[in-house]
Amino acid sequence: MFKRTLKLTLSTLLSFIVSLSLPPGLVAQAAPSPGFSNPGLPLASLFNFSGTRPDNLGVTSGELAPCPSSPNCVSSQSSDPDHQIAPFPINESPTAAIQRLQEILQQQDNAEIISAEPNYLYGEFTSRIMGFVDDVEFWADPDNNVIQVRSASRLGESDLGVNRQRIETIRSEFASPSS
Known part of the structure; x- marks a missing residue:
């Protein structure tokens, strides 16, 4: 009885503290995750700041979505030095490269694969404490023999x-010979 009351009180307290520090539109998204108040579930994250899945993901005319102006994005197709990151060179078929990347993501505790196609892979990574979600994309670019990343x-x-x-x-x- 005491443990259940303590968890409920802590959960309520954390929700209140977070709601004080967030803009009103984000308060609804900042509720503690179900794993926090249910002792039968593993603790994935204390909060759930998942936001909304973007609707501009994927490959359009040979391009991944551009990075926003904020510094929380990297892309191999960006020309801006703050956002630019090198693509992954591949020495195998694009399908085999995407398959290897899928296996790498499946090994990650905080990753969930949302879409896996022969030339494209999209996953979501969730931070352990706050539950922030990052969208990660890999596209096998046949013209340049690389994996474009975002x-x-x-x-x-x-x-x-x-x-x-x-x-x-x-x-x-990905570059490791054992992968």
Whole structure:
């Protein structure tokens, strides 16, 4: 009885604290995740700042969506040095490269694959504590024999370099002979 009351009180307190620091439009999205108040579920994140899935993802005319002006996005197709990141070179068929990337993402605790096609892979990464969601895309560009990449936060201004670091970590695993 005491543990259940304590969890409910802590959950309510955290919701209240977060709601004080957020703009009114985000308060509804800042509710604690179900795993926080249900002891039978693993704790994925304390909060759920998932935002709304963008409707401009995917490949259009050979391009991934451009990065917004905020510094929380990287793209191999950006010409802006703040957002630019190198694509992944491939030495195999585009389909095999995307399949290897899918296997790498499946190994990540905080990744969920949303769409996997022979030449395109889209996943969502959720931060452990706050539940922020980042959209990550990989496209096998047949004209340049590379994987074009884009990783962007849905909410906020700064990501403290998380998207760039994520892509570089995946690049390292992708380039590894054992992957």
